[in-house]
Amino acid sequence: MKKLVPFIILGLAAISVTACKHPGKEPEVVVNTPTTTDDIVKDIYTDNFGDKIEVSINHTMNTATVHLDGKTYELTKSDDLPDYTASNSEYQYSNIRGNITFLKRNVDMVLFHHKVDKKESGATKMASY
Template structure:
């Protein structure tokens, strides 16, 4: 009886110690979320009549334009003194004036890319009947 009582007492002691242990708190993981890109960026690809392709990425927030032409990249800054959207650096100038896309080398006045966008047709004209 004494042996049984000791065994039960030991069993209760083991159960009480394991039952009273709470799982440790998980370490709090704080992650800093990357700030969302709040820049206003527009990306356009134009193809001229010769099949040459130009990619223009305009960042309106930073007032910059990135032009990709013939495997080269040109970084330009918006020019407020010139009309419509015009961006330039020391050597190159990009402009989008009334649908005329022009990219040129300023020092030698050489046009590298030119495209005149077609104006959208309004459809057949409606005649008024009297």
């Protein structure tokens, strides 16, 4: 039994030395991601009913992405219509002087409409003579 103890200790030492070796440091991998230079504007609008629409306008590509009720609509800018208007074969988005309208073109059904809050003018100052 006394002869087995040194062999057991040497065996445990050999196992612990091999188990404790950590792998060398892995080389760092540098990933070059292309930087986009697109001019993108994102806005969120809320209508009178509490519905929210998220609009991302890419001025570089002349496209608009509209997120409404969990659906995404891809539209392209239309230069024929006033202010900022984008459309595809089924839907039309327009931002005319801050009035946001998103409608289904085939049936002229408005899916979302946001009106600009009219700012109240400050106190009117009148000259007194």
